Amino acid sequence: MTTVHPPTAWDVSEYDFPRHGALTDKLKFLVNYAVLAPSLHNSQPWKFAVRADEIRILADPTRQLKVADSDARELYISIGCAIENLLIAATYFGLYTSVTYFPDAHDELLVASVSFTEGAGAPSLADQERFLAIGLRHTNRQTYANKPLTENDLQRLGASVREPDVALQVSDDTHLKLAVNALVVSADITQFADPNYRDELNNWIQQGEFGYRWLISRMGQLATTYLASHHKPIKPEADIVINAPLLALITTHADDRCSQVKAGQVFERLALQATTLNIGIQPLSQIVQVHELKPELLRLFEAATEFPQMVFRLGYTDIATDETSRKAVDAVVIP
Ligand SMILES: Cc1cc2nc3c(=O)[nH]c(=O)nc-3n(C[C@H](O)[C@H](O)[C@H](O)COP(=O)(O)O)c2cc1C
Structure with missing residues (x-):
C-alpha cells in the first residue's frame, strides 16, 4: 500500500481515503486532518504513533515556546485541537472512536490513546459539515463586520x-x-x-x-x-x-x-x-x-x-x- 500525500497539507482529498484498505492505512490517512489543526504560533507540537487499531498522540516538547508558553499550557491546548480533528475525521469516515487521556500516569508526553473500530456507518449532516470545515478553517485576523451574532x-x-x-x-x-x-x-x-x-x-x-x-x-x-x-x-x-x-x-x-x-x-x-x-x-x-x-x-x-x-x-x-x-x-x- 502506498500512502497518498497531498501536494500541500491543505489539498488533502477525502477521495484518497483508503476505503478498502487495512485499518492502519485508514488511521495513517486521518493524520492528514489532525495536522490541519491550529497551534500556538503554528508550532505543531504533536507526534502520532499509528498502531493496528490505535493512534497514540504525543506532545513534542521541542516545539514548546519556552518563554511565551512557559508552563506548556498552550502546547497541550494545541494538541487538543489536533485530537478533535482526528476524531471528527474518523467519524466522517465511518469509524467509532474511544479516547483514553494520559493512559500512562507517569508520562505527560503521551497525551492520549485513541482506539478505532470500523462500522460506524454514514456521518450525520452536522458531522459532515464539521469535517468539511477542517480544510476551510484558518485563523481569521481580518476586521470583522460590525454586526452582532444571531x-x-x-x-x-x-x-x-x-x-x-x-x-x-x-x-x-x-x-x-x-x-x-x-x-x-x-x-x-x-x-x-x-x-x-x-x-x-x-x-x-x-x-x-x-x-x-x-x-x-x-x-x-x-x-x-x-x-x-x-x-x-x-x-x-x-x-x-x-x-x-x-x-x-x-x-x-x-x-x-x-x-x-x-x-x-x-x-x-x-x-x-x-x-x-x-x-x-x-x-x-x-x-x-x-x-x-x-x-x-x-x-x-x-x-x-x-x-x-x-x-x-x-x-x-x-x-x-x-x-x-x-x-x-x-x-x-x-x-
Ligand atoms: C493555543 C493557541 C494560541 C494561539 N494564539 C494566537 C494569538 O494570540 N494570536 C493569533 O493571531 N493567533 C493565535 N493562534 C492561532 C495560530 O497562530 C494559528 O493556529 C497558526 O498560525 C496556524 O494557522 P491557522 O490557524 O490559520 O491554521 C493561536 C492558536 C492556538 C491553538
Missing part, C-alpha cells in the same frame, strides 16, 4: 461545549471590550519588554512558520499598543478588540493537562462551527500568557473560580484563505 448562531457555537469541566463565556459588552483591550495592551508591553520573549519570537519568525498574516496582525496590534501606552488616539477601525462583535473565553474547572487538552478540543470544535457560519475567530493569547493578568480577565467574564484557557474574538467576516504551512505528515508520524 441568537441561532450563538446557540450553535455554544453547543460546541460538551465537556462538563469546560465552559464558554461570551460578551458583547462595550465596557468589557475596553477592559480586555487594556489587558492586551498591558500584556504586549510586558512581553515585549522581556528580551527572552523577543528572542524567542524572532527565532520563530525566522523559521517562517507563522505566516505573513500573523506578522501583519501582530504589528497592527503592537502599533495600537504603542499608541495606547503613549495616550495617543487610535484609529477606531484599527482596534480589533474593541470592534469585535463578540469576545469569548474558554475556561476549565481545573488546570491540569487533561483539562487543557479538552479546552483545545472545545476551541477547535468552536472554530470549525464558526467556519461553517462564516464567522471568523482569532485568539488573543497574550493576555493568558502573562499570568498576573488572568485574575482580571476572569473577573471581567465573571468566572472568578475558573481557569482561563483561550480568549478570542469572533465576528462575521470573509472566509480567510491563508493556508499556513504544515510539517509533512511523515515528519510527525513516528514508529
Whole structure:
C-alpha cells in the first residue's frame, strides 16, 4: 500500500481515503486532518504513533515556546485541537472512536490513546459539515463586520461545549471590550519588554512558520499598543478588540493537562462551527500568557473560580484563505 500525500497539507482529498484498505492505512490517512489543526504560533507540537487499531498522540516538547508558553499550557491546548480533528475525521469516515487521556500516569508526553473500530456507518449532516470545515478553517485576523451574532448562531457555537469541566463565556459588552483591550495592551508591553520573549519570537519568525498574516496582525496590534501606552488616539477601525462583535473565553474547572487538552478540543470544535457560519475567530493569547493578568480577565467574564484557557474574538467576516504551512505528515508520524 502506498500512502497518498497531498501536494500541500491543505489539498488533502477525502477521495484518497483508503476505503478498502487495512485499518492502519485508514488511521495513517486521518493524520492528514489532525495536522490541519491550529497551534500556538503554528508550532505543531504533536507526534502520532499509528498502531493496528490505535493512534497514540504525543506532545513534542521541542516545539514548546519556552518563554511565551512557559508552563506548556498552550502546547497541550494545541494538541487538543489536533485530537478533535482526528476524531471528527474518523467519524466522517465511518469509524467509532474511544479516547483514553494520559493512559500512562507517569508520562505527560503521551497525551492520549485513541482506539478505532470500523462500522460506524454514514456521518450525520452536522458531522459532515464539521469535517468539511477542517480544510476551510484558518485563523481569521481580518476586521470583522460590525454586526452582532444571531441568537441561532450563538446557540450553535455554544453547543460546541460538551465537556462538563469546560465552559464558554461570551460578551458583547462595550465596557468589557475596553477592559480586555487594556489587558492586551498591558500584556504586549510586558512581553515585549522581556528580551527572552523577543528572542524567542524572532527565532520563530525566522523559521517562517507563522505566516505573513500573523506578522501583519501582530504589528497592527503592537502599533495600537504603542499608541495606547503613549495616550495617543487610535484609529477606531484599527482596534480589533474593541470592534469585535463578540469576545469569548474558554475556561476549565481545573488546570491540569487533561483539562487543557479538552479546552483545545472545545476551541477547535468552536472554530470549525464558526467556519461553517462564516464567522471568523482569532485568539488573543497574550493576555493568558502573562499570568498576573488572568485574575482580571476572569473577573471581567465573571468566572472568578475558573481557569482561563483561550480568549478570542469572533465576528462575521470573509472566509480567510491563508493556508499556513504544515510539517509533512511523515515528519510527525513516528514508529
Ligand atoms: C493555543 C493557541 C494560541 C494561539 N494564539 C494566537 C494569538 O494570540 N494570536 C493569533 O493571531 N493567533 C493565535 N493562534 C492561532 C495560530 O497562530 C494559528 O493556529 C497558526 O498560525 C496556524 O494557522 P491557522 O490557524 O490559520 O491554521 C493561536 C492558536 C492556538 C491553538
